[in-house]
Amino acid sequence: MSHPPAPLRAPLEIEFDYTRSLGPVLSQFMTALADRRILGARGADGRVHAPPFEYDPVSADPPGELVAVGPEGTVVSWSWMPEPLEGQPLAGPFAWALIRLDGADTAMLHAVDAGSASAMRIGLRVRPRWAASRTGSIHDITCFEPADAPAAPDTQEQASREPDGMIITPVRLHYEHTASPGESAYLRGLAEGRLLGQRCGVCGHVYIPPRGTCPADGVPTDDEVELPDSGTVTSFCIVNVGYPGQRVTPPYVAAAVLLDGADIAFQHLVLGCDPGEVRMGMRVKAVWNDSGSISHFAPTGEPDATYETYARHL
Numbered sequence: 001m002s003h004p005p006a007p008l009r010a011p012l013e014i015e016f017d018y019t020r021s022l023g024p025v026l027s028q029f030m031t032a033l034a035d036r037r038i039l040g041a042r043g044a045d046g047r048v049h050a051p052p053f054e055y056d057p058v059s060a061d062p063p064g065e066l067v068a069v070g071p072e073g074t075v076v077s078w079s080w081m082p083e084p085l086e087g088q089p090l091a092g093p094f095a096w097a098l099i100r101l102d103g104a105d106t107a108m109l110h111a112v113d114a115g116s117a118s119a120m121r122i123g124l125r126v127r128p129r130w131a132a133s134r135t136g137s138i139h140d141i142t143c144f145e146p147a148d149a150p151a152a153p154d155t156q157e158q159a160s161r162e163p164d165g166m167i168i169t170p171v172r173l174h175y176e177h178t179a180s181p182g183e184s185a186y187l188r189g190l191a192e193g194r195l196l197g198q199r200c201g202v203c204g205h206v207y208i209p210p211r212g213t214c215p216a217d218g219v220p221t222d223d224e225v226e227l228p229d230s231g232t233v234t235s236f237c238i239v240n241v242g243y244p245g246q247r248v249t250p251p252y253v254a255a256a257v258l259l260d261g262a263d264i265a266f267q268h269l270v271l272g273c274d275p276g277e278v279r280m281g282m283r284v285k286a287v288w289n290d291s292g293s294i295s296h297f298a299p300t301g302e303p304d305a306t307y308e309t310y311a312r313h314l
């Protein structure tokens, strides 16, 4: 008895930088951090918020002059991080804590380097550990540390650059994707220049890429079907918007292509003609890369498919 090949796995990383203006209030807060000062805002009810609010939660007015708070404070609540993730403030175990800075009535979130969870407690007095090189960002505070810890010698007092009032937040998601057995067969087929779908034994519909089960009947689809690399455009959109990392220059067409013999369309590019010429019913054929994947679909020049031939598959 032969075993099916193991499903394919690959690491996937989704990453982008989110850049935005800090606005007038948080710009002051961040700029002050470069100067080793922490600012809060006094609200209409007399309470001091640190970090400062942009709009007063009571009156909805922007704050007046900001007030200095801290730099020491008290842990209000905390949670231990035994195995820090990439991009977090500290490489070793630390606590995420809500810290109420002296002179403030609200708490701010930051990391506390206490050495061990047993050293953490509500009411712990902490002080900021300033970054040697400061740029006007929340990272100018490396972390907080117990106020009774030996103080590290001050190395550098200078802000390393003028804050520009912008914040760049890297957003990253790293995960391992495991393809289903059907998808794995589909991907292995692509590498050989073949398009492999699966047919449902109950309704007879052919799905590509295969999902492993029929969405209509809920039964496994293990009847493998090889499909031709020609098909029909069932619907499409013209992409006019550019974005970083885009591999095709707009305008271009992303289309739903119904392969001959398939019952569901799949998404692909339609290139090789003016975007304005692409239409529902247009006949197209795959253009393959040398590496064994489909670069895009291109018009074949055949007469258009009639609407009735693909109306059920839109």
Ligand SMILES: [Zn+2]
Binding pocket: 200, 201, 202, 203, 204, 205, 214, 215, 216, 217, 218
């Ligand atoms: Zn079915």
